[in-house]
Amino acid sequence: MSAGSLTAAGTALGDVGRELADPLLHRMLNAASYAIKLDAVRIAGAVSGGDRRLSRYGSTRSRGRVRLGVGYDINGARSVINLRPAALWVLANGGARPHPIGVGRRTRTGSIAGRQRRGEGRRLLVIDGKVRTAPVQHPGTAGRGAVVALYAAVPDLVADAFAGVIGWRLERGR
DSSP, X not given: OOHHHHHHHHHHHHHHHHHHHHHHHHHHHHHHHHHHHHHHHHHHHHHHTSSSBOTTSSOBTXXXXXXXXXXXXXXXXXXXXXXXXXXXXXXXXXXXXXXXXXXXXXXXXXXXXXXXXXXXXXXXXXXXXXXXXXXXXXXXXXOOOHHHHHHHHHHHHHHHHHHHHHHHHHXXXX
């Protein structure tokens, strides 16, 4: 047999192997991604008090408070886990720095730009039962390590999901 025919035979066998492996690979990626998604939702509930919503963040009258969410996309032999919305996951992971509340926006030099509202539109803050109209300094919040906890759990979740799919395939006899 010539080298060319061996190469052609190897390519043909590789194509057959790829066709057989693609559904299994897709099933394995889907199982692993779904396991990671479920664990991320569990972690989101743990760091947010159970409802996956951070208190007083992202609330509007029309939408309500925004939830920590997770999704995944499978593209070929790759799976991408999407933590949504990213800003909430950053806060749940690393917390917030100290910052003033009830002021206009800050300029590059650190001074406060804009004017405060007057009359009915003035922003009132209620802190410890006291009404305040002047800006106050928020002390910041500690992070809860949500993303770090998720990344730590990924290897075990993937191994368990892959083992489950392979065991299922062996039971089917294929």
